[in-house]
Amino acid sequence: xxxxxxxxxxxxxxxxxxxxxxxxxxxxxxxxxxxxxxxxxxxxxxxxxxxxxxxxxxxxxxxxxxxxxxxxxxxxxxxxxxxxxxxxxxxxxxxxxxxxxxxxxxxxxxxxxxxxxxxxxxxxxxxxxxxxxxxxxxxxxxxxxxxxxxxxxxxxxxxxxxxxxxxxxxxxxxxxxxxxxxxxxxxxxxxxxxxxxxxxxxxxxxxxxxxxxxxxxxxxxxxxxxxxxxxxxxxxxxxxxxxxxxxxxxxxxxxxxxxxxxxxxxxxxxxxxxxxxxxxxxxxxxxxxxxxxxxxxxxxxxxxxxxxxxxxxxxxxxxxxxxxxxxxxxxxxxxxxxxxxxxxxxxxxxxxxxxxxxxxxxxxxxxxxxxxxxxxxxxxxxxxxxxxxxxxxxxxxxxxxxxxxxxxxxxxxxxxxxxxxxxxxxxxxxxxxxxxxxxxxxxxxxxxxxxxxxxxxxxxxxx
Numbered sequence: 001x002x003x004x005x006x007x008x009x010x011x012x013x014x015x016x017x018x019x020x021x022x023x024x025x026x027x028x029x030x031x032x033x034x035x036x037x038x039x040x041x042x043x044x045x046x047x048x049x050x051x052x053x054x055x056x057x058x059x060x061x062x063x064x065x066x067x068x069x070x071x072x073x074x075x076x077x078x079x080x081x082x083x084x085x086x087x088x089x090x091x092x093x094x095x096x097x098x099x100x101x102x103x104x105x106x107x108x109x110x111x112x113x114x115x116x117x118x119x120x121x122x123x124x125x126x127x128x129x130x131x132x133x134x135x136x137x138x139x140x141x142x143x144x145x146x147x148x149x150x151x152x153x154x155x156x157x158x159x160x161x162x163x164x165x166x167x168x169x170x171x172x173x174x175x176x177x178x179x180x181x182x183x184x185x186x187x188x189x190x191x192x193x194x195x196x197x198x199x200x201x202x203x204x205x206x207x208x209x210x211x212x213x214x215x216x217x218x219x220x221x222x223x224x225x226x227x228x229x230x231x232x233x234x235x236x237x238x239x240x241x242x243x244x245x246x247x248x249x250x251x252x253x254x255x256x257x258x259x260x261x262x263x264x265x266x267x268x269x270x271x272x273x274x275x276x277x278x279x280x281x282x283x284x285x286x287x288x289x290x291x292x293x294x295x296x297x298x299x300x301x302x303x304x305x306x307x308x309x310x311x312x313x314x315x316x317x318x319x320x321x322x323x324x325x326x327x328x329x330x331x332x333x334x335x336x337x338x339x340x341x342x343x344x345x346x347x348x349x350x351x352x353x354x355x356x357x358x359x360x361x362x363x364x365x366x367x368x369x370x371x372x373x374x375x376x377x378x379x380x381x382x383x384x385x386x387x388x389x390x391x392x393x394x395x396x397x398x399x400x401x402x403x404x405x406x407x408x409x410x411x412x413x414x415x416x417x418x419x420x421x422x423x424x425x426x427x428x429x430x431x432x433x434x435x436x437x438x439x440x441x442x443x444x445x446x447x448x449x450x451x452x453x454x455x456x457x458x459x460x461x462x463x
Contacts, residue, residue, distance in 0.1 A: 003183065003342055005339060006280070016309075019173035021070055038281070041359075046058075047332055049299050049307045052104070054286040055102050058332035059333060062353070063452040071376075073107060087345060092183070096175040098167070098387070132319055137416050169262035199255045216424075224427060228410075232379050238297075240432050249291050267281070288305075288310055301375045303375075308373050330356060330368065354368065370444065406445055412417065415427065
């Protein structure tokens with residue numbers, strides 16, 4: 001029997017925000033339960049630190065540069081590769097979506113519908129009142145007698161049950177409970193914990209700024225960010241105190257706890273309907289959030305662990321282990337071929353991701369020697385306050401020990417020995433004693449970028 005697929009994707013959630021995986025300051029009992037019922041990856045990497053290119057990669061199993069999905073909020077999706085949801089729909093899956101897609105659109109522009117394979121398409125890019133039509137969350141609130149614009153004037157007062165994350169879960173539960181003969185896939189793409197860090201007050205009250213973990217920060221980070229001033233980021237380097245990072249972290253954690261509550265609701269609905277055993281549940285995010293680490297907040301053209309590592313948890317149908325973690329280096333491109341293999345559908349030769357299925361039964365198996373990330377003119381310069389956006393280009397490659405970040409067109413880059421410096425404080429880029437490492441990593445990074453562009457059949461094995 002082909003499995004159902006419940007694919008939950010939060011927005012801008014770091015890898016280190018799950019209670020059972022080591023964060024003692026956050027309360028995520030339902031996600032913890034999900035991890036204990038299956039397999040949690042500790043080194044899952046997105047393929048871009050920005051929404052649209054990252055989503056393009058995991059929805060196609062292909063790098064953003066390959067499918068020309070590199071800019072945040074493109075006017076339209078280029079259709080350079082089929083979405084995995086389209087492939088599954090063609091194979092008999094009933095597909096639904098609630099929340100973001102973000103292969104195009106944003107900032108008041110309706111996202112043009114592409115050949116996505118979704119029968120049910122409840123689009124809500126985010127909870128703001130920026131769209132006069134086509135915004136399913138706003139339409140639902142209006143039907144309930146509420147005005148989204150007025151509610152967003154004081155977002156902390158919005159009842160949790162009216163929050164966009166809760167609405168996404170409501171829509172997922174309704175979709176999963178529909179009568180049907182074949183398998184289904186439901187994409188649940190809530191906007192949280194994306195900025196502006198505005199959780200409902202009952203959740204915010206559970207976290208105190210003065211109890212938060214200090215961001216990874218040294219004074220030397222400010223000098224490092226000054227050297228990278230010409231490279232795109234949403235904010236300039238500042239101390240954690242200057243950016244009020246502790247309060248933002250408390251708010252961010254509160255938003256994740258609201259997601260956790262709704263994960264529990266969806267899992268309960270699966271169990272109550274008798275579908276849990278034959279459903280693969282995936283929990284992940286499109287990219288991370290700096291939260292004050294290294295003097296930065298939000299996202300942009302950097303490749304620190306808090307920005308490029310994300311949660312990835314799988315449980316249920318096809319997962320042969322429980323309560324296990326895997327330290328394998330994996331990419332979000334690996335999700336699409338995994339879903340196709342589990343569904344018994346041929347994986348297109350052009351897909352660059354590698355199925356994770358062998359890790360579902362042997363979490364200690366080898367998978368990748370290295371992972372990569374791209375930033376190709378990715379930040380949209382149109383919203384207010386983006387005058388500093390230059391249209392930067394950069395690539396990152398990391399293996400088990402080293403990470404290199406190449407900022408193209410700039411003489412300065414970053415090289416970290418993650419074995420001896422896991423928090424990325426000692427930049428070895430100009431260290432003459434590591435010149436050989438820098439050369440080797442530069443070459444491998446260049447090779448990987450070359451192999452990712454306009455690939456043909458059989459070339460996917462090159463990297």
